[in-house]
Amino acid sequence: MPVARRPAWPWFTNLVTAVTSVARGMAATLRTWVRTHQAGKQTFTEEFEYPELGAPVAARYRGYHRFDLTTCIACDQCAKACPVDCIYIGKERAEGAKGFRVTGYSIDYTKCMFCALCVEPCPVDCIFMGATHDLSSYTRDGAVVDFSRLPLEVAWGKATLNPTAVAASKAVAAPVDGGPNVVRI
Ligand code: SF4
Ligand code: SF4
Known part of the structure; x- marks a missing residue:
């Protein structure tokens, strides 16, 4: 009895999804790096000196x-x-x-x-x-x-x-x- 061949397109769909996900993750990392480490600007920990100085929070933040x-x-x-x-x-x-x-x-x-x-x-x-x-x-x-x-x-x-x-x-x-x-x- 002949074995039915599975279509190849799900494989390509998964490949595209994987590559797209990695690219989006790397883009988010790059955006954050540019925002916090661009020339003349300090990194997050240098800028806010946490925990000695608290990180800024939104105006209506619900803290302690x-x-x-x-x-x-x-x-x-x-x-x-x-x-x-x-x-x-x-x-x-x-x-x-x-x-x-x-x-x-x-x-x-x-x-x-x-x-x-x-x-x-x-x-x-x-x-x-x-x-x-x-x-x-x-x-x-x-x-x-x-x-x-x-x-x-x-x-x-x-x-x-x-x-x-x-x-x-x-x-x-x-x-x-x-x-x-x-x-x-
Ligand atoms: S003390 Fe009670 S009511 Fe007040 S924020 Fe905490 S859980 Fe809510
Ligand atoms: S017990 Fe004190 S803090 Fe609580 S509702 Fe009454 S006045 Fe406000």
């Missing part, structure tokens, strides 16, 4: 949060809105005043998915998504950030959250701002 302890009224709206329950707020009744004193404001970044749903309901605009895009640590505990123990300028800075400050905050016993301005409702 910014939090202003002096404005927070401990209303729990952000924690209720969080779909993964990774915001933990500590509070106590303020003596001689209305409302609560914030005693802790932690976010567990092993669970956070940077959805920004916690930002929208805040009635006093004291939590935003920041521009910090990395926070490396040797333990999982390093990924749990208590913003109330961080220096205010670090917690509220656009891109100032860093592993050193977070590690130092673990040794701070009380919120950095325990004054009467925490309670205003």
Whole structure:
């Protein structure tokens, strides 16, 4: 019984596809090389000196949060809105005043998915998504950030959250701002 011969055109189609794919990949590499290594311009790592200097991010980038302890009224709206329950707020009744004193404001970044749903309901605009895009640590505990123990300028800075400050905050016993301005409702 004669064996049917397979047509040759699929072989040529695959060959053309392979050559085209390689060419497109090489073109992308060449474009990036020209953009980052042309005469008079430094390479990416020379230009941005990462990690000492952070890489620029888009204006509405959703990085690690910014939090202003002096404005927070401990209303729990952000924690209720969080779909993964990774915001933990500590509070106590303020003596001689209305409302609560914030005693802790932690976010567990092993669970956070940077959805920004916690930002929208805040009635006093004291939590935003920041521009910090990395926070490396040797333990999982390093990924749990208590913003109330961080220096205010670090917690509220656009891109100032860093592993050193977070590690130092673990040794701070009380919120950095325990004054009467925490309670205003
Ligand atoms: S960004 Fe999303 S997951 Fe992260 S703390 Fe806010 S609401 Fe929760
Ligand atoms: S950050 Fe805003 S929403 Fe969350 S507890 Fe404080 S005031 Fe309420």
